[in-house]
Structures are given as C-alpha cells and as structure tokens.
Amino acid sequence: MSDEESLEVNITSNETKQLESLLEQTLNQLYIARQVAIQETSHLDNTDREIIQNDYKTAITIFEELKNEISQHSTFNSLVNFVEQKEEGTHELNRAKLKAKQTQHTLKVLKNEIAVEKNKINEETQALNVQLGMLKDQYQDELWEQGVKLRYSTDWLQAQSKQHEIQLEKNAHDLKNQVDQLEKTLEQEHRVHDELEDFYSMKLGEYIQQLVYWVDKYEHDKNDYDQRIATIKSEHANLLERMTAAKELYASRQAEITAYEEIKEKRRLEEIHLAHLNANATKIQAWWRGMMVRCKLGPYKVKKSKGKGKNKNK
Template sequence: MESSTAFSLCVILRDAVKEFKILANVVDIMRKKKQRNNLNYSEAEEFVVKQMNKILEKYSFKYSASFQDMHAEVLKELQKSPKITEYPSTATVIEDSFFSTKYMEKLMKEIFCLIGVFEKLAEEIQNTGSYDTLQQSVDKEESEFKEIEHILERERKAREKIKELKHKIQEKNEEGIKIIEQGKETIADLKDQVQEMKAKIIMEEKYITRYSAVKLEEFQSQCDQKENEIKHQMYFVQSNRSTEERVHAEITSYLNDRISYLRKHEEFWKEKSDKDITQFKQELNQLKDKKQNNLSKLNELSLLYKEYEAVVLSDRIEKEKARQKEEQEELELFAACKIQNWWRTVCVQHNLGPYGKKKRKGKGSKTKKGKGKKK
C-alpha cells in the first residue's frame, strides 16, 4: 500500500472514530435519561439518526431518512426469513427490543467494538500498510454469527422435539384413557367369567368325585392283577434258583482249578525268570570285563601310537632340516659362484687385479709402499 493512501485511510478512520465516540456519548445520555423516564423517545431517535446519517453520508453510505423507515425495513427483512415466519411471536419481541435498555447496551457495546477495530486498523495501516486486523475482526464476527445460527438451529430442533414430545404425551394420554376404559370392560367381563367359573367348579367337583370313585375301583382291580403276576414270577424265580446254584458251584470249582493251575505256572515262570536274570547278569559282567580289558589295551595302543608318531615326526623334522640345509648350502654355493663370476667379469672389464696391465717395477714398488701407508 502506498504511503499517501495509507495516510488518507488513517485520517478517515480516526475521523470516523471521533464521530462514533460522539454517537456513543449521545446514546449513553439517551439511555440514562430513558432510565429516569425524562426523555421523549421520538426526539432521541431523531437525534441519533441524524448523527448516524452525518457519519454515513460523510463516508459515502446511503441511509434512510428516519428511524421509522429503518425500523420498518428491518421488520420486513425479519418477516421474510423462514425462522420468523415459523415463530410469529419472535417479530413482536424484536420490535419491542428496539426500545429496550438491553438494545441500547448492545448498541453501545457494538459502537465501542467498532471504535476499537478502527483504531487498531488505523494504527496497523500507519505502521505496516496492511489490514489484517480488519480481516481478523470480520472472521471473528462471522464465527460468532455462525455460532448464533448454530444456537438458533439447536433451539429450533429442541422446539420441534418438544412439540413432538407434547404430541406423543397427548397420544399416550389418549391411549391411557382407552386402556382404562378397556380395563373396566375387561373387569366386568372377568366378573362374569368368575361367576361362570364358580358354577363350573361346582359341576366339576361333582364329576371328579364320581370319576375318582370309579378310578379307585379300576386301580384296585389292576393292583390285584399285578399282585397275581408277581406271585407267578416269584414261583418261577424259585424254580430257577436251584439250577442257578448248581451252575454257580460248577463255575466256582472250575475257577478254583484254573487258579491253582495258573499259580503253578506262575511259580515255574518265576523260577525260570530268576535263572535267566542270573545268567544274563553273569554274561553282562563278562562283557563288562572284556570291555575293561579292551579299553586298557586301547589306551596302551594309543600311547604306543603317540610315541611312534612323535618319533616319526621328529625324524621327518630332522630330515626336513637336513634337506633345507643342503638346499641352503647349494644356494649359497651357487650364489658364491655367481658373485665370483661377476667379480671376474668386472675385473676383466676394468683391468683390475691380475687381469690389469703390467706396470714397471719401480712404480709398482712405490704403489705398493703407498698402499702400505694407506693401510
């Protein structure tokens, strides 16, 4: 933002702050006088509207000429909304709220809030050249408006729920009345049924006494018949008892013979098992002795093997050392021959030693003396 634009905006905003402060003072005076009931409402409204018209005309805003026109327009807009048409009593409440002290207090609060926003905006434009404060204020107002809408929506749903619950309560009451009437009818029917049941019970008692007497006679005859059958079965059991005793005696004698036979076999097998166990123990002891002897022989052989192995290894090591020594001597001899040959070639090339040129004796004696001195 350019500095000239920022400066002009700051001047406009500060001027607007002054005008709004004047308007706030006027509204405050009007509210105090209204509390004392000493102010004519129409005069106060016209005065406030004039001040607001001055402010808004100064900053190129169109505004209605009178407070009554503004009031009528607001009510028209409110009556168009579906929430007001849904609850007609809300319109009268809104109309009365224009003249209430709460409305005045809210108006004062909004004016001071607007003054604070304009002051912060002017300071921000002057310092940074941006208008983030205005954007934050708008966002805050939008969030508050959305929250209010959410509260109104919840209230509408709650009222619908209350309406439904009232309707359900009415239906339940009607159902309860119907149930009571039906209960009275059923009580009368039950009384009639009780009388019928009493007469029926008396008839059934007479019938049951007769039926029980006949049934008792029938049961007595069945018991006599059953007793005769049991006596016949007892005679049959006694006749079969002798045969059962004979069979029992034969079975017991057979079982006793069998038990004696099995005991003899048991003794035989015990003796045999004892003999086998002693024999197997002897064989096991012999095997253990053989194992011990074999282990001792194995230890002796392992010791002998280790001795032979040590002798063989020492012999191999000595042979290896002798072989390495021979190889070393051969290499040294070969190297000495090579060095000797190389030295001979060097002497021949440079005429050194016995391969050099023969010199005179005098010179030779001098040289020999010189060499002796050097030594």
C-alpha cells in the first residue's frame, strides 16, 4: 500500500476536522503576518518587497490547497508534491553556486578591464593637458577671443574625463552590489539545504529502527505460535479417547487465538497509522520552521533599532 492510499484509508473524520481547524488557524496567522510584513517592509526596495510577498503568497496557497484536499479527500498529496519540489530546489542551489563562481570570475575580468580603461583615460588626460600647455605657449600673443576658446576647450576636456571616471566608478559599485546580493542568497539557500539534509538523515534512522523492531517482533511471535501449536498437538494425541470434548475445547481455543490475532493486527495497524501521522506532522513542522526563518517570523523576526527610529523622527 502506497503513502497516498494509506492517507485516504486511515484518516478518520475527527482527525480531519482537527487538521482543518489547525490549518484554519495557521492561515489566519499567515494573513495577519502578511499584513504586518507589508507595513514593516515599506522602506525596502520593490525587489525585496516582492520576494517577501511572494513567500507569504506561496505559503498561503499551499495551506489552502492542503486544507481543501484534507476536507475533500483526507490526503496530503499537495504537501508531498511541495516537499518534492523543494528537493528539486536543492539541485537549483547547486547550479546557483556554479553561476556565482562564474559571476565572480566575470567580476574579476571586469575589474581588470575597468583598471585598464581608467589608466588609458588618465594617459589621454595627461597627454591632452600637455598639448593644452603647448597651445597656450604658442598662442599667448593671440587675441582675447582665441584665449577664451582655448580655456573653453580645456574645461570641456576635463569635464569629459571626469564624467568617464564617475561612470566607471558607478559601474564598479553596481557590480559589487550584485555580487554581495548573490552571496547572501547562496548563504541562505545553503543553510536551508543543511537543515533539510539533517531532517532526512534523522527520519532515515527512525525508519531503520522501526524495521529492526518489527523484524524482531515477527520472529518472536512466530516462535510463540510454533510453541503453542506443538502444545496443542501433544494434548490432542494424549486426549484421543475424548475426541468430542477435545474438538470442542480446540474450537474454543482456536476462536480465542483468532480473536487475539485480530486485536493484535488492529493494534499493529493503529501503530503504523500513528507513526505515519507523526512522520507527516514532523515534515510539516520542519517546513514551517524553514518558512519562519526565511520570512523572519516569530522568534526569527528582525527587531528594529530604537536609536534609528528616533533619528528618523527628528
């Protein structure tokens, strides 16, 4: 039986109502948190605000789909699909790291080109200054109008040179900001990847422990049943003369064993169902903690500095 089939069969109506109530509370908290985030991020640029709003929108959409699916089908398919998409995001992170390395290399090449271009402009500026000095010496006896034109040319060349320098510094600053933003994004994605990897390792260890437990339990129960069968055969051989009474006694004992096995099987299915619910609940909690860290909610919320707020009011 697959995970989807087990969810559809084992979730009771009471559990479905409890999950719907919990999801409804979570959605209300997300709506409130989104409104607060919109107000608190008004000082950020459009890109950062869109990232935060998209994160809230994604979380709200996932919980709404999960709530509808639980109420209609009593399954977690939408949440399972979302977790699988997050695993694909790990591969995207690796590709982003490679792209960051390429960006760093490109930045280094651009810095070298900027330095060469700056040196070239400085050499041209120095050459122009020398030429201007020579022109001043050669035409110092010319009319005042020629002197004004010469000064105008000198100022224009210096302004052009200054404009080139300012443009180069601005381009270098923009590239540096882009690299810093990529480094922050990679650091955040790497932290999320480490948390998911630790969670998967923990769950794998739990599944292995459960597998060992059930194998040992099967061997123990099998030996117990073998001993009971041997005892019943021995009693049957010794009480052959009382065949009628022995058959009635055997039928009674067999009914007890059957009832015991049914009760035991029912308990085993309940334990498997409870373990499955706990595993899914753990996944939801881990995902929610990751969302709180990325969206800076609850204990991860960034506190405002009181000093900066006073300066702004002044």
